[in-house]
Amino acid sequence: AQKVTQAQTEISVVEKEDVTLDCVYETRDTTYYLFWYKQPPSGELVFLIRRNSFDEQNEISGRYSWNFQKSTSSFNFTITASQVVDSAVYFCALSEARSGGGADGLTFGKGTHLIIQP
């Protein structure tokens, strides 16, 4: 069975600090997809990034970067020069590919509540 672990329940940093959110996953499939979502106080989950299991390239998007390492089954998320608007709950999620198509849900971690203090 697939599993996603976000060991950090809550992180609090001061604005402009860098912060890394950890995500460790378990799956028996060789083809799978990893996602990060942000849930601001308004409640609606916002998609941030996806990565498939064949693509281990790190990605940078502005102040956000992601480090995918299959060797350690990790997909960590770093925010550089954090801002108050980054305060939210962040979820890491895993989806396994299904042969023959069809839908499947995401397996989510329990989320990390990130608090950026001014």
Add this chain to the structure above:
Amino acid sequence: DVKVTQSSRYLVKRTGEKVFLECVQDMDHENMFWYRQDPGLGLRLIYFSYDVKMKEKGDIPEGYSVSREKKERFSLILESASTNQTSMYLCASRSQPISYNEQFFGPGTRLTVL
């Protein structure tokens, strides 16, 4: 922009009532999902539908049923609401067929069962 809407942001029901949570998406997505979100547990999949009139159980289907009569609408039904179904319910949609595509979420319905 993809839009997923849910019929209510907040809902209060009594134990034993039949409850309908409605979700509508406007992007012609084939796949739709219902999750519940609880503190300390993250999001858990209740049911999903990969097309009209199709449905599959997720990880925690007990006490719930679903209906997908039209492509854009996916309903979650609590046949007899209980207090342990007090939760935030999130609907999502995704275009078929591959798992690579991201899911788009609605704003959520916070259900309280008294």
